[in-house]
Amino acid sequence: MNSFGSYLRRQREALRLKDRAYSVRQVAKRVGIEPAYLSKIERDEVPPPSEEAIGRIAEVLGEDRDALLALGGKVSSDLLELIRRHPVAFAELIRGLRDAPTDALLRVVREVRDGDW
Amino acid sequence: MNSFGSYLRRQREALRLKDRAYSVRQVAKRVGIEPAYLSKIERDEVPPPSEEAIGRIAEVLGEDRDALLALGGKVSSDLLELIRRHPVAFAELIRGLRDAPTDALLRVVREVRDGDW
DNA sequence: GTTCATGTGTCATACCTACTACACATTTGC
DNA sequence: GCAAATGTGTAGTAGGTATGACACATGAAC
Structure with missing residues (x-):
């Protein structure tokens, strides 16, 4: 329903309606990962990617980094460091x-x- | 200086002065890990163990779980879950x-x- | 109607993570 | 002085994490 992947796909497709530069391939390129990998991520065929990758996806899609990380089951490492202090x-x-x-x-x-x- | 391992060793040795049941072997047994593994942990030859293992070590040695997890570079998963909400x-x-x-x-x-x- | 872009299937990989199992030499208790 | 306990070296492993590379079929654009 609101898995990391399906959420990503929905958001990307929404952006694509206004700007066709938001294809899997082009977004993957801007994010810096392989298109096939992004495709699998969006179909939840693989677990959410690394914190770094999620951060770059958030940037490219204009999403909130902490919120997207949470959807991916993670917490930003800078917060973890602060907690550990x-x-x-x-x-x-x-x-x-x-x-x-x-x-x-x-x-x-x-x-x-x-x-x- | 205050790595996870050396801290553990110090605390265990301190307990041992009062009660010789705090040997590497006996503590490892109570914790539920192999003595050789605990030995390596205490000498920082391997990274800190899993959250579960750290939790059991904290119990056995009478340490604060959250503090020991932090020393091991981790944050309790129940906190992570709350943050993710x-x-x-x-x-x-x-x-x-x-x-x-x-x-x-x-x-x-x-x-x-x-x-x- | 061919070219170009697109989404995805398949395969492979390198590197962690989190340990277990066994053996051995040294030390300690009685 | 001997048995039992102790700390540690070596070797190995099962599963997860985080991807990359390539190929292929479909669809859209001009």
Whole structure:
């Protein structure tokens, strides 16, 4: 339904309606992977590619990198590194937000964004 | 200096002073891995083991699971899953705390812990 | 109506990851 | 002083990750 591949295919096809430069082959070239590989990715014949490849796909298709990574079952390595610097604190923070409704989560995000220390 | 392996070795040896059941062999048995493998792990001859193995090592040695995983370059998969449910929000939250001093981070953690929604 | 682009099938590969199994020399306990 | 426990060297493996290369049939464009 909303697998990584089928989502990609839908988005690419949508872009293609406006601009036929969004073929499998041309997108693959811009991304820097083989067309056959992208084709397989879009049909979920292979697992989502590496973080780097997903990042470049996000760029080429104008998608949010973190969101696309999540759809591919991954989390950006820069976030992982930040978490690893304060593993216990971040673990409690994230688990503490497990059952928080989305708006409560966003409130915390906003608060941190505007926070002055 | 503080690689995963050397840290493990230090902690295990410390426990061993009080209780000689903390030999490489006996710990490995309780953890459920081969002694030779644990030996190599402690000498950093191989990369840190799987998340599951690190979790069991943490249990056996009385270490914090998230902290030990971090030392092993990993992040608990339950946290990853939570992040993947709200990738954009969590990305902004975590990156927003990148330069926050530890006490500011802990303040947010506490706030979330005590938060009622 | 041929040329060019397109999507995809098949095959192959290199490099990790995550270990197990066994043997051996040294040390320790009684 | 001998048996048992200990730490470690060597070798091997099963499965996953992340692709590349090439060929082929179909379709569209001019």
